[in-house]
Amino acid sequence: MKRISILGSTGSIGQNTIDLVRRDPAAFQVVALTGGQNIDQLARDAKELKAEVAVTADDARLDDLRTALKGTKIEAAAGAEALIEAAQRPAHWVMSAIVGSAGLRPGLAALEQGATLALANKESLVAAGPLVMKTARTNGARILPVDSEHSAIFQALRGEDSAAVTRIIITASGGAFRDWPLEDLERATPEQAATHPNWDMGQRITIDSASMFNKALEMIEAREFFGFAPNQIEVLIHPESLVHAMVAYCDGGIIAHVGPHDMRHAIGHAMYWPERYPLPVEQLNLAAVGQLNFHEPDLRRYPVLRLAREVMDERGFSGAIFNAAKERALDHFIAGHIGFCDMCDIVEEVLARLSSEDSLNSAGFTLETVLEADQLARARADDVVKERTR
Numbered sequence: 450m451k452r453i454s455i456l457g458s459t460g461s462i463g464q465n466t467i468d469l470v471r472r473d474p475a476a477f478q479v480v481a482l483t484g485g486q487n488i489d490q491l492a493r494d495a496k497e498l499k500a501e502v503a504v505t506a507d508d509a510r511l512d513d514l515r516t517a518l519k520g521t522k523i524e525a526a527a528g529a530e531a532l533i534e535a536a537q538r539p540a541h542w543v544m545s546a547i548v549g550s551a552g553l554r555p556g557l558a559a560l561e562q563g564a565t566l567a568l569a570n571k572e573s574l575v576a577a578g579p580l581v582m583k584t585a586r587t588n589g590a591r592i593l594p595v596d597s598e599h600s601a602i603f604q605a606l607r608g609e610d611s612a613a614v615t616r617i618i619i620t621a622s623g624g625a626f627r628d629w630p631l632e633d634l635e636r637a638t639p640e641q642a643a644t645h646p647n648w649d650m651g652q653r654i655t656i657d658s659a660s661m662f663n664k665a666l667e668m669i670e671a672r673e674f675f676g677f678a679p680n681q682i683e684v685l686i687h688p689e690s691l692v693h694a695m696v697a698y699c700d701g702g703i704i705a706h707v708g709p710h711d712m713r714h715a716i717g718h719a720m721y722w723p724e725r726y727p728l729p730v731e732q733l734n735l736a737a738v739g740q741l742n743f744h745e746p747d748l749r750r751y752p753v754l755r756l757a758r759e760v761m762d763e764r765g766f767s768g769a770i771f772n773a774a775k776e777r778a779l780d781h782f783i784a785g786h787i788g789f790c791d792m793c794d795i796v797e798e799v800l801a802r803l804s805s806e807d808s809l810n811s812a813g814f815t816l817e818t819v820l821e822a823d824q825l826a827r828a829r830a831d832d833v834v835k836e837r838t839r
């Protein structure tokens with residue numbers, strides 16, 4: 450029986466993971482489940498799956514969690530350190546599905562205990578790619594990609610020599626506003642942005658999909674995970690979201706990964722790897738699909754793709770700054786403080802302001818300095834928002 454933990458179990462990826470666990474109960478023993486505000490879901494799942502421990506990220510919700518778990522033997526805990534302790538509990542496989550850079554420290558803790566980390570939390574790799582990969586190497590731990598494009602690349606690479614790969618192509622749906630006139634974008638609301646044409650996902654990644662920040666993060670994620678050079682990483686708009694990524698080889702062949710837009714494929718692939726296991730996802734009928742379309746992204750509509758290339762070239766702390774500034778800009782957009790198009794401008798401005806920050810330029814790349822860069826970027830993003838909304 451595989452001992453598994455699910456970090457971010459109450460979210461979209463977490464619930465899809467639990468769906469697969471529920472369908473194969475003899476295969477998995479659940480160690481830890483973690484959530485944030487959704488205490489009812491966390492407690493319900495912990496009871497059903499007989500978890501050892503349930504953790505909420507919010508200290509103030511500990512009493513609620515204790516009440517919800519009353520009469521069971523399940524431990525209840527709360528707060529950032531409790532999340533790390535949960536990730537350190539011996540497990541064979543840990544799903545990293547907390548949203549945002551809050552997932553970084555728990556993910557590292559899981560790698561430090563040698564667990565296989567199923568990585569949905571792309572923000573960890575964007576903020577601290579070299580550190581995450583090194584932590585896996587030094588602890589003999591494995592990272593398996595869960596982000597659909599990266600799972601697709603992993604599958605299309607088929608363990609082949611990466612020197613034979615000329616480029617990888619990551620597909621993007623184009624998001625909620627792909628067909629909107631450009632001049633309407635500045636009036637787009639958070640509710641409109643949080644509607645995805647194909648995928649059913651959490652609110653934040655869905656808005657990132659509309660702004661193309663999601664794809665920008667994924668380009669950097671691909672660079673950090675697979676080690677491809679920035680000029681080998683391409684993005685194509687593919688409105689059907691059925692081809693998740695393609696790997697092009699030096700002999701002219703391109704291997705595409707095709708599948709329905711259902712994250713249980715990528716999650717299940719990481720759960721059962723290196724085996725293939727029957728999963729409850731639709732078998733695509735390509736004759737019924739009929740057409741698969743691809744086109745180049747328009748950088749006027751998606752200016753953040755240009756920023757992603759600058760971040761990939763720069764490396765260092767620019768990934769942590771890019772991600773944290775994006776997280777704050779997104780908070781401000783959701784709160785109605787700024788418009789949809791302001792998010793990219795704010796992140797660009799924060800990157801520019803922090804490029805000459807002495808405390809970062811002289812620092813080594815450690816967890817502490819990455820967290821410092823993250824905090825600085827959040828503060829600068831708040832400054833920029835204040836200046837623009839004065």
Ligand SMILES: NC(=O)C1=CN([C@@H]2O[C@H](COP(=O)(O)OP(=O)(O)OC[C@H]3O[C@@H](n4cnc5c(N)ncnc54)[C@H](OP(=O)(O)O)[C@@H]3O)[C@@H](O)[C@H]2O)C=CC1
Nearest residue numbers: 457459460461462484485486487506547548569570650651
């Ligand atoms: N959804 C998808 O299909 C895909 C998601 N991903 C990535 O997977 C990750 C999760 O995405 P998704 O499931 O959509 O997100 P959701 O918003 O649906 O879920 C996020 C999870 O993180 C918890 N959480 C929120 N804030 C914190 C915090 N500060 N500390 C600890 N836990 C927290 C939430 O708890 P609660 O809800 O209880 O407050 C919830 O369990 C993201 O990194 C995303 O980019 C990648 C590819 C596809």
Ligand SMILES: CC(=O)[C@@H](O)[C@H](O)COP(=O)(O)O
Nearest residue numbers: 596597621622623624658663
């Ligand atoms: C399912 C998944 O991996 C998401 O990251 C998805 O790719 C989002 O869709 P976009 O292509 O619209 O960003």
Ligand SMILES: [Mn+2]
Nearest residue numbers: 596597598667
């Ligand atoms: Mn993705």
